Amino acid sequence: MPGESAQGPGEAVQRDAAHASDAAGVAVAVLDDYQNVARDYGDWESLPAGTEVVVFDEHIADSDELVRRLARFDVVAAMRERTAFPREVLEALPRLRLLVTTGMGNAAIDMQAAAENGVTVCGTGNGSAAGDDWAPTAELTWGLILALARGIPREDRAVRTGGWQHTIGVDLGGRTLGVLGLGRLGGQVATVGRAFGMEVLAFSENLTQERASEFGARAVGKRELFTASDVVTIHMRLSERSRGLVGRAEIDALGPEGYLINTSRGPIVDELELIAALHEGRVGGAGIDVYGCEPLPADDPWRSAPRTVLTPHIGYVSETTYRAFYTETVEDIRRFLQGSPVRVLNGG
Secondary structure, rough: OOOOOOOOOOOOOOHHHHHHOOOOOOOEEEEEOOOOOOHHHHHHOOOOOEEEEEEOOOOOOHHHHHHHHHHHOOEEEEEEEEEEEEEHHHOOOOOOOOOEEEOOOOOEOOOHHHHHOOOOEEEEOOOOOOOOOOHHHHHHHHHHHHHHOOOOHHHHHHHHHHOOOOOOOOOOOOOOEEEEOHHHHHHHHHHHHOOOEEEEEOOOOOHHHHHHOOOOEOOOHHHHHHHHHEEEEEOOOOOOOOOOOOEEEEEEOOOOEEEEEEEHHHEOOOHHHHHHHHHOOOOOOOEEEOOOOOOOOOOOOHHHHOOOEOOOOOOOOOHHHHHHHHHHHHHHHHHHOOOOOOOOOOOO
């Protein structure tokens, strides 16, 4: 069946080494492996003989289709929040025993419903939890900022089509970086901003100047952050408090020369307001890695938004992260089958 694979994209071939024909075996579904790399990064051969592993390389957006495709699986491995598991989906999968999510939290899984339906939910690390290891999302943030400031996508297209210089780059040194959310990721982005010679402002609820000073930043109010910054980058968790935090007032305060970067979650920004501002020239540009609806529909207005650099939610997609995700996914499955689950997220 298209989108299911044990060895390559679009193949419905079951992994020979898994002895899929063994009726006593456990069936494992690996979801949303867009790059077909799950088998490369996880030691699936370490699972008990008779375990069947089927990889889905295409997103299943329709919940009824999701239930139909997953009905025969005992274990499902989900990639972050790409596929939602609300109560109605969990209740329609009576065979499901274990749901593994990459990361140690997943807002797209109804944890209570999972527990009530006898489904254990386990998580994984991300490969960058120790010490001061740099997070790939912080690196992508600077990729988006630099791509906008130096017109890299446009100049790349020009060279490839026989053209030459079209843009004049924006110098970052001496300009102001606004960091919305000064946690670990925001702090890393702020550190790089200082290295570029930028003044760094920061805002989040309960942010103290003492905390901001750790990253060479000045704590300000949200209004001042958008009014005074040339670039504003978002590094906050999505919650009811942060949903819609950046609306028309903030976008207009940033102004026609300002850039907005979002590598956190799409709904933190009023997307329609931002797209309208881009078309009307009320904001200088946007670097966007996250969206309210993912994957983007073919006719989504983001696809035609001007002055943007768009990436498909790849902030966390790196070799180190994926190796940690899939290594620990396999460990979660193996330990669960042994009767000693680890990293349980919905335990009592």
